[in-house]
Amino acid sequence: MPKVKPHRTSPSLDMTPMVDLAFLLVTFFMLTTKFAPEESVVVDTPSSVSELKLPENNVITLTVDKNKRVFFGVDAKQTKIQALQRVGAKYGVNFTAAQAKEFGDLPNFGLPISQLGSYLDMAKEDRKQVNDKQPGVPLDSLNNQLVDWVLEARRANQAIFHKPTYIAIKGDGNADVPTVQKVIKVLQEKDINRFNLITDMENKPVAASR
């Protein structure tokens, strides 16, 4: 009697569902996300139940990190460049065209204007090294550059896009309140009273018994 050979099946897997799933996820990520701009500081925002969305453009972002530093950023490139020139003119600092172009690509920064030029001259990779050492935009009463940045960015945005700007405060959960309040206070002195606090999403609790 001949030996009964077991029927050999080829060890192939049907990968179609896996491909389906993978591409589904790819599509999902492509549609719901946008490219993260490389910011000079990483903050972990607290969460809230607010369902309002940050507007797409005309946003001035003031980032407060946990080391009491304040970073300034505007979204539109032209606004940024124009604001740079105006603030530079006010403090007597001139920027070359190349520096202005670099600045336009920068998502945010936290430097006094006098140090901004040398920072812009650096190569992109070198900049990452010094990002941790950025001192933040000065905002004390003697040397209040933050207000100038905000006002000039607003004016530039108004001139270019004819739209008002939103001011978003992006604070780290561990940032201290005095710094945030200081930011709010210096802006309030210029009659800017409406702020957006950037938060993560959190589900609305149902336990709110009444």
Next chain:
Amino acid sequence: MAEIQQKAQSGGKGGKKRAKKMSTKIDMTPMVDLAFLLLTFFMLTTTFAKPNVMQLTMPVKKTDDVEDTKIKASQAMTILLGKDNKAYYYFGLNTPADKTVPKPEMKVTNFSANGIRQVLLTRQRQKPEPIILIKPTEDAKYKNMVDILDEMNITNQKKYALVKAPKEDLDLIKESAL
């Protein structure tokens, strides 16, 4: 390779040459590789579009000729944000200079769902339309501030304000030793 092509049996009787039967299966491994590569790429380089925001409207800057709005002691409630995620609160007003007003009783709670939220809801039921003064102290975290403003939204408070913590309130925290 996930697939092993089985060799077609050759030899035997030299009959008609049959067209080689190809398997209809396609090796999808490279496709899966590619898909997951793209997936990882998108997961790492992107953020979810548009973060959420919370509106915060501060009162218009005070001018000298406008007096402070008077708050009735029966409506007032103060929440002080302390360190270590503590929320101190008391009802009424704290005026140590005015001896006719009894000193408010300081209580402490936290930011969980059973903490300050229940206090606010209970207060709302007892005394409709309270005016809530939120006073973050120096030690408070920004997260606490967002949390408490969030509670205002959750509990539907109509009147609340973010103010600086005065010295009297800080003394009260010290005295209460909570």
